[in-house]
Amino acid sequence: MLPSEAVLSSVYEVSRITVRKALEVLREEGHVDSRQGFGWLVVSPPLRQRLGRFSTIEEQLAEMGVHPRRKVLDSEVCESSAEIAQVLGQKEILRVRRVNLADELPFARVTVWIPSSLAKHFSLSDYEESSFYDLLTDRKLLKKPLSKAMQTISAIAISEEDAKLFSVPVGSPALRCLRTTFDSAGDPVLFSEYVFPGHLTEFVIELAGEVTSIAPSGLRLVD
Amino acid sequence: MLPSEAVLSSVYEVSRITVRKALEVLREEGHVDSRQGFGWLVVSPPLRQRLGRFSTIEEQLAEMGVHPRRKVLDSEVCESSAEIAQVLGQKEILRVRRVNLADELPFARVTVWIPSSLAKHFSLSDYEESSFYDLLTDRKLLKKPLSKAMQTISAIAISEEDAKLFSVPVGSPALRCLRTTFDSAGDPVLFSEYVFPGHLTEFVIELAGEVTSIAPSGLRLVD
DNA sequence: TATAATACAAGTATAAGACAGGTCGGCCCT
DNA sequence: AGGGCCGACCTGTCTTATACTTGTATTATA
Structure with missing residues (x-):
C-alpha cells in the first residue's frame, strides 16, 4: 500500500491535485490502482503480466x-x-x-x-x-x-x-x-x-494509449 | 520545454517582441511549438508519425x-x-x-x-x-x-x-x-x-521496439 | 523601421479547502 | 462472545484563488 494522498502531499510539499495526477499517470501505466475509502496499492504482479507484452x-x-x-x-x-x-x-x-x-x-x-x-x-x-x-x-x-x-x-x-x-x-x-x-x-x-x-490458434493484440474507435485496429480491406 | 518568453527576454537582454519573433521563425521551420498559457516546447521528431497508429x-x-x-x-x-x-x-x-x-x-x-x-x-x-x-x-x-x-x-x-x-x-x-x-x-x-x-480483409500490425523473435507476435494456442 | 517597454486578455497548472461517499477498526450494547 | 454502531481515515470530486504562461495591442525610442 502507498501512503495516503494527504501524506504524500505534505511529504513532497505539493498539492493533493498534483499527487493525484502523478498517481493517475502511474495507474494508466498499470503500476498502481486505488479503491475509494481504502487507498492506493501497487498492482500485484499477475495483472502486470496480463498487461505486459505477450510472450512468444x-x-x-x-x-x-x-x-x-x-x-x-x-x-x-x-x-x-x-x-x-x-x-x-x-x-x-x-x-x-x-x-x-x-x-x-x-x-x-x-x-x-x-x-x-x-x-x-x-x-x-x-x-x-x-x-x-x-x-x-x-x-x-x-x-x-x-x-x-x-x-x-x-x-x-x-x-x-x-x-x-x-x-x-x-x-x-x-x-x-x-x-x-x-x-x-x-x-x-x-x-x-x-x-x-484456425482451430488451434488465435492472435492476441493489446492496444494501449488513446483509443479513437472501438473497431478492430489494423484492419484493412484487400482488393 | 523552453524557458518562458520573459526569462529568455531577460537572459538575452532583448525585448519579448524579439524573443517571440525568433521563436516564431523556429515554429515556421517546425522545430518548436507553443500553447497559450503553457509555454514553448520543442517539437518531437517526425518519427512518431511514421510509427503512428494505423488508421481505422x-x-x-x-x-x-x-x-x-x-x-x-x-x-x-x-x-x-x-x-x-x-x-x-x-x-x-x-x-x-x-x-x-x-x-x-x-x-x-x-x-x-x-x-x-x-x-x-x-x-x-x-x-x-x-x-x-x-x-x-x-x-x-x-x-x-x-x-x-x-x-x-x-x-x-x-x-x-x-x-x-x-x-x-x-x-x-x-x-x-x-x-x-x-x-x-x-x-x-x-x-x-x-x-x-476472409477474401476482403486482413489485419496489419506494426511492431516497434526490440524484436526478440521472428515468429508472429501475439499468437497463442487455444485449447 | 525595428526594437523596447508596458499593459491587458486568455489559457494553464497548481494550491488549498470543502464535501460526499466508501472502508475499516474499535467501541458499546446486548 | 457476538452483532451493530460510530468515528477516523481514505479516495473521488468540486470550487475558488493564485501564480505564471502565451497572445495581442499600444506607445515610446533609437
Missing part, C-alpha cells in the same frame, strides 16, 4: 511443459519472385520451409526467405535446431539488430498440402501471417509466411 | 472515396451470458448486431455488448448513424475516456447466416475479432465481436 509462442509452449520441435520440409536457393524481390531488394534468396510441432502435433507451417548471402553460414540441421532469430543473432551475421516488423494477418482456406499436414479437411479456415522483419536501420532483413490451423 | 477502417474508406453505411440487424436488452458477465461484470446488457457496408457491399458483421445502463440514451437510429465510440464520447456518458483494448483475432468458418450476408459459400474462411475495450481506469466498458469475410 515458444515461451508459451515452454510454460505449458510442451516440447517444441521443428522439421524442415525443404530448402533451396533460388531467384526471388517479384513480390519477394520488391520487399527484400535481393535477386537471389534462400527459401526454407519448416513445420513447427508441439509435442509432435503440427501447429504451424512456416516459410522463411532470407538473402542468399546469409545462407552460406547455415546447414539443414541448423534450421531444425534453431530459430532464424537465434541463427542470425548468435552468429553475429547482422550489422544492425532486428528492431521492427510489419505483419499482416488474414484468414485463408487451407490448401491440400497443409490439410494433410494438420490433419484437417481441405478448405478449413486458417490464419496466415505474412511478416517482414527490419533491422534498426530500417532495411528489410527477412520475409516469412506462417500458416496456422 | 472508416478513415481508410473515406480516403478511398467509399461511402460507409451501417445497418442494424437487431438489438435487445437481455441478461448477459456467463462469458459476457465475466468480462463486463454486468448482469443486464444491451446487445446490438449491425452490418457494416462499404458502397452497399457488406464487409463486416458486428455485435456489440454494452451495459444496459448506457442503452437508455440511445435509439435504433443512433446505432445506424454513429459508431459506438462516437455515441459514448460525444454524449459524455463515460467518466473516463476509452484508453485500452484487448483483441483476439482468429480464423473461423463462416456460418450459414453470415454466408448469406456476405454472399460467400458456407464454411469460407473469415476473420473473427473479439475485443474488450477498457476506460482509463482499467474498467471494461464494452465487448464486441467482428466477423470479416
